[in-house]
Amino acid sequence: MADVEMKPVEEKKAEEGKKEESKEQSPAPLTPVAEIKANVALIERAVSTLEPRFTHRVLRTLGALRKKLSDAVLRDAISEVYTTESQTKKTLLGWLPPAPAADQSMDVDSAPPPKQSPPEPVPESEVYFRLLILHHFLTSQNTYKQAMDLAHDTIERMQSLSRRSMDPIAAKVWYAVERTYELSGQLADARPLFLAAQRTASLRHDDETQASLINRLLRSYIQYSLYDQADKLVSKTTFPTSAGNPQFARYHYYLGRIKAVQLNYTAAHTNLQQAIRRAPPAKTAPGFYQAVHKLSVVVDLLMGEIPERSLFRQPVLEKALSGYFEIVKAVRMGSLSQFQSTLSKYASVFEQDKTYTLIVRLRQNVIKTGIRRLSLSYSRISLRDICVKLHLDSEEDAEYIVGKAIRDGVIEGRIVHEKGWMECGGQKGGYGPEVSDVFSRRISYCLELHNQSVKAMRYPLNAHRKELAAAEGAREREKELAKELQEGGDLDDEGPDLGEGF
Amino acid sequence: MVPPQVVSSYKQLQQAFSARPSDPKKCALLLAQLKIALSELGLLVPMGDASLEDMIIARDVLEIGAFWSIRSRDIPSFDRYYSQLQTFYNDYSSALPPSPREYPIRGLYLIRLLTQNRIADFHTTLESLPLAADTLTANPYIQHPVNLERWLMEGSYSKVWKAREEAPAEEYKFFVDSLMDTIRNEIASCEEAAYESLPLKDAGTLLFFSSQNELLSFAKQRGWQVNLTAGTTTFAKKGEEKIEIPREKLIAANLALARELEQIV
Numbered sequence: 001m002a003d004v005e006m007k008p009v010e011e012k013k014a015e016e017g018k019k020e021e022s023k024e025q026s027p028a029p030l031t032p033v034a035e036i037k038a039n040v041a042l043i044e045r046a047v048s049t050l051e052p053r054f055t056h057r058v059l060r061t062l063g064a065l066r067k068k069l070s071d072a073v074l075r076d077a078i079s080e081v082y083t084t085e086s087q088t089k090k091t092l093l094g095w096l097p098p099a100p101a102a103d104q105s106m107d108v109d110s111a112p113p114p115k116q117s118p119p120e121p122v123p124e125s126e127v128y129f130r131l132l133i134l135h136h137f138l139t140s141q142n143t144y145k146q147a148m149d150l151a152h153d154t155i156e157r158m159q160s161l162s163r164r165s166m167d168p169i170a171a172k173v174w175y176a177v178e179r180t181y182e183l184s185g186q187l188a189d190a191r192p193l194f195l196a197a198q199r200t201a202s203l204r205h206d207d208e209t210q211a212s213l214i215n216r217l218l219r220s221y222i223q224y225s226l227y228d229q230a231d232k233l234v235s236k237t238t239f240p241t242s243a244g245n246p247q248f249a250r251y252h253y254y255l256g257r258i259k260a261v262q263l264n265y266t267a268a269h270t271n272l273q274q275a276i277r278r279a280p281p282a283k284t285a286p287g288f289y290q291a292v293h294k295l296s297v298v299v300d301l302l303m304g305e306i307p308e309r310s311l312f313r314q315p316v317l318e319k320a321l322s323g324y325f326e327i328v329k330a331v332r333m334g335s336l337s338q339f340q341s342t343l344s345k346y347a348s349v350f351e352q353d354k355t356y357t358l359i360v361r362l363r364q365n366v367i368k369t370g371i372r373r374l375s376l377s378y379s380r381i382s383l384r385d386i387c388v389k390l391h392l393d394s395e396e397d398a399e400y401i402v403g404k405a406i407r408d409g410v411i412e413g414r415i416v417h418e419k420g421w422m423e424c425g426g427q428k429g430g431y432g433p434e435v436s437d438v439f440s441r442r443i444s445y446c447l448e449l450h451n452q453s454v455k456a457m458r459y460p461l462n463a464h465r466k467e468l469a470a471a472e473g474a475r476e477r478e479k480e481l482a483k484e485l486q487e488g489g490d491l492d493d494e495g496p497d498l499g500e501g502f
Numbered sequence: 503m504v505p506p507q508v509v510s511s512y513k514q515l516q517q518a519f520s521a522r523p524s525d526p527k528k529c530a531l532l533l534a535q536l537k538i539a540l541s542e543l544g545l546l547v548p549m550g551d552a553s554l555e556d557m558i559i560a561r562d563v564l565e566i567g568a569f570w571s572i573r574s575r576d577i578p579s580f581d582r583y584y585s586q587l588q589t590f591y592n593d594y595s596s597a598l599p600p601s602p603r604e605y606p607i608r609g610l611y612l613i614r615l616l617t618q619n620r621i622a623d624f625h626t627t628l629e630s631l632p633l634a635a636d637t638l639t640a641n642p643y644i645q646h647p648v649n650l651e652r653w654l655m656e657g658s659y660s661k662v663w664k665a666r667e668e669a670p671a672e673e674y675k676f677f678v679d680s681l682m683d684t685i686r687n688e689i690a691s692c693e694e695a696a697y698e699s700l701p702l703k704d705a706g707t708l709l710f711f712s713s714q715n716e717l718l719s720f721a722k723q724r725g726w727q728v729n730l731t732a733g734t735t736t737f738a739k740k741g742e743e744k745i746e747i748p749r750e751k752l753i754a755a756n757l758a759l760a761r762e763l764e765q766i767v
Binding site for chain 1: 621622625626628629630631632652655656657658659660661688689691692693694695696697698700701704708752755759762766
């Protein structure tokens, strides 16, 4: 699960990053150092113009940039950005291993002593550098320890600086912090840290950090199967509505998982649908796409619906969902034996996806489908035959099970106990009050959709002015016309004659 | 460090609990004393660094308390002990040696959720067990409630009935009675829907009643019409009469529809 969750957004970022690069930057690919420098400049601009847009642009390239990082690149970038010798520069360089001697001498030679010290870069750039170094540390196992130290140091630095323009970067830093803890296998220990930070973030209305942190926490709870706590967290927090789509997709995925465990399948279904809609396209984030679909297939089945066949033909899902496809087939056939054999065959896969317990719950659905098929094909069938066909253990069981199915409204029928058979009632007529209920529900959904989309439409800011001006103009013309008419009336009194003449 | 008098009363509690037959009154007295002593020592809800031995004593006391409350049929008290034990089982699982009573108590809690028909809580608790999902069935204490739940859900009530003697621990049987009440009501509601009438004898076997008197009082309670001479019981028919068209609702829906259309066009 671990990786699946991580991939989507990263890869999305990578993709976007690439697009952006090819679009915006010069045709010749920039060196990583130059790219970092450009990014720092953008951050400066974002801070000076109070436009978080530029920071977002920088962060989108993070995924692509991360793969090109190395000690040397980071060192060069830092020494080029921080031209003056300062405390910040020293601490930043302190995290990196010292450069080989030759390298350093070159650096010293090439960087001319600054004539007039330019202003120190903004603290946002410093945190950005720390983020880059952190990601760089996480690429190799040897530096996890350092990464942990740096993570703590960065958090302290961020909190002591407490600048609102830093929020988008801070949200990314928290992600890196979680990754650090997870890779060193101490995800549970990070929880108090996240909880405290989440409180602060929500007090400061720092939406991005808050969204990121709520997801971090949910993930950590669900990783350790603490569904109770996760549920409480969800009920006590409000997910910021301004959060980005990737965060929303994750949030809905976690919600769907919690709801599914709590047997609230309808809510789980809605959440998973949202997650699928908000997730980046399948090609860019296959991991997330597959994980959501796995869960969604199981929830669909638990709701008594059969997922569409075409879903399993999608190239991204075909292989990953093969086990689930077998389960769907078994449920559709209502065959308990096939269900059991599939379950044991793919047990380890389901266990890994954390869907095993959910799939075990499907057993009753298999039986229900089986009974429904029988009731459709026979008008009268003995309990013994039901028992044989559904692979139940005894006739006694069959009687209870059929009784329950009738009570739950799965089938229409009666049991005749003395003769030991089940009589199936005819299908209900397709017309009645319930039809109009369904109809009005669907229509109201359509109307709701229409109204929502009307509300969501954007109108250009000054459009109404134009209209106003037009109206004003029309009024003006009318006035003139009236005036002219009046004046005309004054001038020639033989108006009516003229009219006749025409 | 736990003072010696607490240790001695802990020893007494252990003796009183494991004696056959155990002494419920003495247990209750000792438990009350020990709980006060433990909370004074800050061990009831351990914080920070308590020593391992002390925590094991605290956990044992709570576990005995949980079992004792079931034996004296005090379910709310069992709930309290269970939630106090959660800390020891979940948060200190890495520090403390595993307790042999942990899974029996977890299993008992699961059954308790079942008897109350709290199926959603049952599944949430099951998911949060520190066991891999496909090894759940390997643990006899957990397997029992899991099977019960499955049979209840699919309707194999006779299996539930048969399993009541196969409880893995003595205390599981204390829940059997309330569980039987739950399933009897389930079966009765199924019968009402699935049969028109049923011979009294068969109704008795289906509901696991051994004597007719029990059945008759149960039938009275649910409002069944019993015909003693023919030896059958007839179930009151529900539904079917409501085929009338809900006029007002339809009119309201159509008007709302017309208004919305007016807005769009």
